[in-house]
Structures are given as C-alpha cells and as structure tokens.
Amino acid sequence: MKLTKFQKSVYTIVRQIPCGKVATYGMIARMMDSPAASRAVGNALNRNTSPQIFCHRVIRSDGFVGGFNRGMSQKATMLRNEGIVVRGGIIDLDQYIWKKSLK
C-alpha cells in the first residue's frame, strides 16, 4: 500500500497527538501547509484506517467526534479509554483539544 506525502504528513501529525488529547482536522491541515485540506485529511484517514495510528484522536472542529470507518462507537470508546469524556459524541474542545504548549 502506497502512501502519498499528504498521507504521511497526516500520520506524522496524528502520531504526535499526546494521550488524552485530541486534534481537529482543520488543525492538522494547517500544520501541513494546507489550511483548507481538512477534508483531504479526513479522507486520508478514512482510506487508511491504520490501527497503529491514533486516528481516533482526530475530531471535528465543532467538538463532534465526527465519524469512523469502524463505527464511531469504537472511536468514542477509545477516547473514553484515554480518559476523555465523550457525551453524545461530543467532546469538550477547550479541555481536550491538543494545544502545543499552552502557556
């Protein structure tokens, strides 16, 4: 399976998300020089459901968990396992959003 540079970039970013934190698609897109590639980012993850990647830590900018190729239930479960509180498929962004060094 061949991964393009875009995919690699996405994985690289997702891989850097610390445990117990989440990042939004738009945020990742911004880190890779494509602030509007949020869609492509999600697309990439969807096409490559790699169990070794923390794709479950990637959520929408609205705080909504978004979707998951394996079923959002599984995604929500993983997030909960990380210690994140997910209610109704919604996560508290101000609390769990990945901030590169707040302060």
Add this chain to the structure above:
DNA sequence: CTAATGACCATTA
C-alpha cells in the same frame, strides 16, 4: 484527462 466522493469548515438565511 474529467468527474465524483468524503471521518470537513465557515458563512449566510
């Protein structure tokens, strides 16, 4: 090559 799709985002009614 062109067209269509998608785990999205932001704006406008």
Add this chain to the structure above:
DNA sequence: ATAATGGCCATTA
C-alpha cells in the same frame, strides 16, 4: 439560536 449551502483539498473510479 439552528438549518442549509458552497468551497477546498487529495484520492479514486
């Protein structure tokens, strides 16, 4: 406040 629409990027058919 919620609902609906367009735009944007990369990948796949």
